[in-house]
Amino acid sequence: MVFLTTFISSLLVNNVILSGTKGLCSYIGLSKDKKATLGMSIALIVVCVLSGLISWGLAALLTLINATYLSTIVSILVIASFVQLLEIFIKKFLPSLYKSLGIYLPLITTNCVVMGLAISIFSTYAKYIDGTLSSLDSALTILGMILAYPLGYFMVIYVFAFIQERIQNNNETPRGFKGAAIAFIATAAMCLAIYGFTGLV
Amino acid sequence: MSENKINTADVEKSSEVVNSAESTQKSAVSTKVTDKPKKVKKPNELLKVFTNGIIKDNALLVMLLGLCPLFPSTTSINNAIGMSVAVLFVLFFSNIIISSIRKIVPSNIRVPVYIVVIATLVTIVELLMKAFTETLYEQLSVFISLIVVNCIILGRAEAFASKNSVGKSALDALGISIGFAMVLLIVAFFREVIGTGGITFVNPFTGDTLFTFLPLADFAVPVFVQSFGGFVTFGLVLGVFTTITMWNNDRKMKKEQKEKLALQQAKGGK
Amino acid sequence: MSEELKDKVNKEVTTSQNEASKDTSKENKKQKKVKKAKTKKPLSNFILFPIVLGSVCLISAGAIAGINYLTEPIIARNAEKKYLKSCYKLLGNENIDKTQGTDGLSKADVPTSASYILQAYKVFVTSEFASAHSEYSDFYYYVLQTPSGYKGSVTLACIIAGTYGEDGVLYDMMAIDTTSEDALGAGQLQNVTVKPGYTGEDGDNLLDSGYITSGATAKVTFNAVDTAIKQAIQVFEGKIIPTIGYQKTEDGYEIYYNEHSIENMTYSSFTGYVYIKDEKVYNVEILSSTNTIGAKDNAWLNGGSYSYYEDMLDFTSFSNKYVNATDGVSFDVFSSDPVYVAGATQATEGYVEFIRSTIELYNEHHNK
Numbered sequence: 001m002v003f004l005t006t007f008i009s010s011l012l013v014n015n016v017i018l019s020g021t022k023g024l025c026s027y028i029g030l031s032k033d034k035k036a037t038l039g040m041s042i043a044l045i046v047v048c049v050l051s052g053l054i055s056w057g058l059a060a061l062l063t064l065i066n067a068t069y070l071s072t073i074v075s076i077l078v079i080a081s082f083v084q085l086l087e088i089f090i091k092k093f094l095p096s097l098y099k100s101l102g103i104y105l106p107l108i109t110t111n112c113v114v115m116g117l118a119i120s121i122f123s124t125y126a127k128y129i130d131g132t133l134s135s136l137d138s139a140l141t142i143l144g145m146i147l148a149y150p151l152g153y154f155m156v157i158y159v160f161a162f163i164q165e166r167i168q169n170n171n172e173t174p175r176g177f178k179g180a181a182i183a184f185i186a187t188a189a190m191c192l193a194i195y196g197f198t199g200l201v
Numbered sequence: 202m203s204e205n206k207i208n209t210a211d212v213e214k215s216s217e218v219v220n221s222a223e224s225t226q227k228s229a230v231s232t233k234v235t236d237k238p239k240k241v242k243k244p245n246e247l248l249k250v251f252t253n254g255i256i257k258d259n260a261l262l263v264m265l266l267g268l269c270p271l272f273p274s275t276t277s278i279n280n281a282i283g284m285s286v287a288v289l290f291v292l293f294f295s296n297i298i299i300s301s302i303r304k305i306v307p308s309n310i311r312v313p314v315y316i317v318v319i320a321t322l323v324t325i326v327e328l329l330m331k332a333f334t335e336t337l338y339e340q341l342s343v344f345i346s347l348i349v350v351n352c353i354i355l356g357r358a359e360a361f362a363s364k365n366s367v368g369k370s371a372l373d374a375l376g377i378s379i380g381f382a383m384v385l386l387i388v389a390f391f392r393e394v395i396g397t398g399g400i401t402f403v404n405p406f407t408g409d410t411l412f413t414f415l416p417l418a419d420f421a422v423p424v425f426v427q428s429f430g431g432f433v434t435f436g437l438v439l440g441v442f443t444t445i446t447m448w449n450n451d452r453k454m455k456k457e458q459k460e461k462l463a464l465q466q467a468k469g470g471k
Numbered sequence: 472m473s474e475e476l477k478d479k480v481n482k483e484v485t486t487s488q489n490e491a492s493k494d495t496s497k498e499n500k501k502q503k504k505v506k507k508a509k510t511k512k513p514l515s516n517f518i519l520f521p522i523v524l525g526s527v528c529l530i531s532a533g534a535i536a537g538i539n540y541l542t543e544p545i546i547a548r549n550a551e552k553k554y555l556k557s558c559y560k561l562l563g564n565e566n567i568d569k570t571q572g573t574d575g576l577s578k579a580d581v582p583t584s585a586s587y588i589l590q591a592y593k594v595f596v597t598s599e600f601a602s603a604h605s606e607y608s609d610f611y612y613y614v615l616q617t618p619s620g621y622k623g624s625v626t627l628a629c630i631i632a633g634t635y636g637e638d639g640v641l642y643d644m645m646a647i648d649t650t651s652e653d654a655l656g657a658g659q660l661q662n663v664t665v666k667p668g669y670t671g672e673d674g675d676n677l678l679d680s681g682y683i684t685s686g687a688t689a690k691v692t693f694n695a696v697d698t699a700i701k702q703a704i705q706v707f708e709g710k711i712i713p714t715i716g717y718q719k720t721e722d723g724y725e726i727y728y729n730e731h732s733i734e735n736m737t738y739s740s741f742t743g744y745v746y747i748k749d750e751k752v753y754n755v756e757i758l759s760s761t762n763t764i765g766a767k768d769n770a771w772l773n774g775g776s777y778s779y780y781e782d783m784l785d786f787t788s789f790s791n792k793y794v795n796a797t798d799g800v801s802f803d804v805f806s807s808d809p810v811y812v813a814g815a816t817q818a819t820e821g822y823v824e825f826i827r828s829t830i831e832l833y834n835e836h837h838n839k
Contacts (some may be wrong), residue, residue: 021269075314115347120343
């Protein structure tokens with residue numbers, strides 16, 4: 001139950017892009033091309049799930065040695081090296097996938113979604129240590145977040161790719177607004193739609 | 202006459218330069234860092250490095266990097282100032298440190314080293330903010346930690362600080378931060394005025410309200426303080442800025458073309 | 472116009488010339504460096520990379536650890552002080568007697584079964600305020616985390632006034648942190664005004680009670696707030712059994728739940744309830760004791776079976792000396808040495824120490 005609540009809440013109510021405003025650099029840059037969005041989303045799902053689990057383990061480890069202030073450094077190093085390893089792995093064993101993903105895999109290192117997920121995991125684990133959440137609740141919350149963050153990203157960016165088609169090649173868009181500016185305004189309209197989900201869970 | 206020859210050749214070269222500048226401006230909506238290192242040691246070259254980051258290579262409006270901390274920190278002017286100071290701190294010191302160790306670090310492992318340096322600075326900022334400016338930290342919480350994956354800082358470290366001296370890197374950091382702060386303040390001003398009806402200043406160290414001025418509180422549109430308002434306001438600011446830049450470039454191009462035409466006519470007349 | 476153009480062109484020419492000259496000078500420098508480098512043997516990559524990376528990591532970790540060491544006490548103090556500010560706001564800064572306790576507050580017991588209560592403090596008010604509100608003898612300040620409303624929970628500060636342990640009413644409340652809750656509920660909560668008097672009985676509803684005035688209703692949020700406030704009032708009235716602490720029954724017995732450990736050969740720790748009223752001990756209920764011999768549940772007044780060391784404790788004579796259900800045994804009996812039961816000296820010592828530590832709890836509770 002807690003899993004479902006967290007999952008739906010992180011997916012719809014507190015969507016990572018539209019409500020949490022993370023992952024915007026790649027969102028604006030990639031959404032013009034549908035294939036690119038698919039590739040980026042799949043890569044992001046893989047990286048999020050695996051590095052989320054690693055961050056969970058790291059949270060337990062750092063709490064053991066009482067050094068939670070190292071969480072930022074350790075998370076970013078883990079994510080960076082993990083993305084590098086993943087790139088080498090995909091290059092060797094799945095070369096066709098590597099070709100289609102191309103440049104987007106290294107870009108995930110500086111993606112705020114993955115880092116935001118790591119930080120949320122650390123703070124949920126801290127709540128478990130405090131005693132505010134039980135162990136089962138915290139575990140289910142973390143699993144829900146791990147799945148919901150990249151899926152929420154994928155949902156929004158894929159829908160937005162279709163919207164971008166219409167607004168970018170449109171003659172009515174003013175010349176100065178073409179590109180990022182009109183993309184942001186369209187995203188704002190999507191935000192209004194998401195607000196309808198308030199109070200769902 | 203030979204003077205004229207040199208002049209026309211150089212005129213063509215200069216118009217080429219202007220054209221290439223315009224094309225980089227037009228492709229500014231893509232997310233590439235295309236900054237060339239400055240190699241000339243003229244005194245006003247330093248000034249150029251400094252003013253580069255404010256308008257011409259503004260990190261948010263032109264290069265579209267580091268957008269993630271923009272939206273939650275522009276909910277009020279207080280938060281905008283807080284985030285700007287945090288980014289200034291991290292960028293300034295990271296540029297200085299990376300620029301001073303740029304000769305020692307072998308180029309194959311420079312990216313992990315830069316990441317460690319930046320992450321250290323971000324953690325220090327986080328701890329200091331948690332200790333001394335509690336209320337500000339609560340508003341910005343996650344996004345202070347997300348400065349570590351902010352493309353601006355890693356991008357400037359990679360493109361500028363690793364190739365230039367300490368002084369120039371410091372100036373570059375200051376310029377970029379001032380440009381960043383400018384955009385943040387403009388967006389925050391609009392969001393706060395429309396979203397709450399006025400301006401409220403809070404002392405970040407103690408949390409006490411210093412100054413409240415809410416003339417339009419009855420007409421406030423609270424949705425502007427949420428993510429919708431952020432997207433709309435920033436989209437409009439970006440659009441206006443790009444339009445003004447394009448008008449400016451058009452005007453410059455027209456001027457160059459006029460001068461080119463005049464010179465050709467003068468040459469033809471002779 | 473052409474002057475401008477000339478200047479621009481000259482600038483371009485000079486910059487390109489400078490660039491060209493700089494390039495050549497750099498070439499010379501590079502050649503010199505290459506010559507120098509050829510004489511030195513470069514360190515192998517496998518050694519250099521870990522050294523550089525490792526040293527950078529170590530310096531960073533050291534810097535962060537240093538800053539953490541400096542700021543950790545400040546952060547801990549901030550976390551505690553965060554809730555005190557709201558207390559000052561609720562009662563009025565001038566009405567709190569800051570000379571008593573720590574800044575006018577002292578920590579109160581929170582039963583662990585009270586899940587919504589984060590912190591509990593007793594507030595020392597100035598005498599003017601106390602006489603102006605003479606119908607309330609105690610003011611307690613609670614920080615609550617309400618259950619989930621529309622979207623998230625609210626951190627709430629409230630003052631419960633009345634007689635501690637008997638009856639209490641909600642005096643005032645204020646929302647501290649509403650960022651996770653939906654804007655509708657949070658906004659209503661921040662604009663609410665409270666009149667003292669809500670008693671929080673079962674079946675009461677905060678919104679319909681008449682003690683709250685707010686604009687439009689945000690029922691879900693206010694129901695969550697109601698649940699938390701009711702629990703705070705129950706804790707104030709002593710109706711929730713603490714796992715460590717204190718409960719008051721209806722006929723005036725104070726039941727203290729205590730865990731006491733002693734350095735003792737046979738008995739090392741006791742857990743149980745002691746019934747005290749008016750500085751007299753009426754009953755002792757041992758729930759568990761850990762000892763090297765064997766643990767036994769026993770109720771002194773009702774007899775019980777014992778493990779073989781406890782068999783040596785003649786229960787009736789022992790209990791008659793130390794516990795009397797009808798009249799109670801006053802505290803000063805326990806201040807002198809116990810009469811040891813032969814063969815169970817340490818057991819006697821342990822039991823009496825347990826009662827002594829509970830008497831200390833009683834004294835602490837009543838001198839607060």
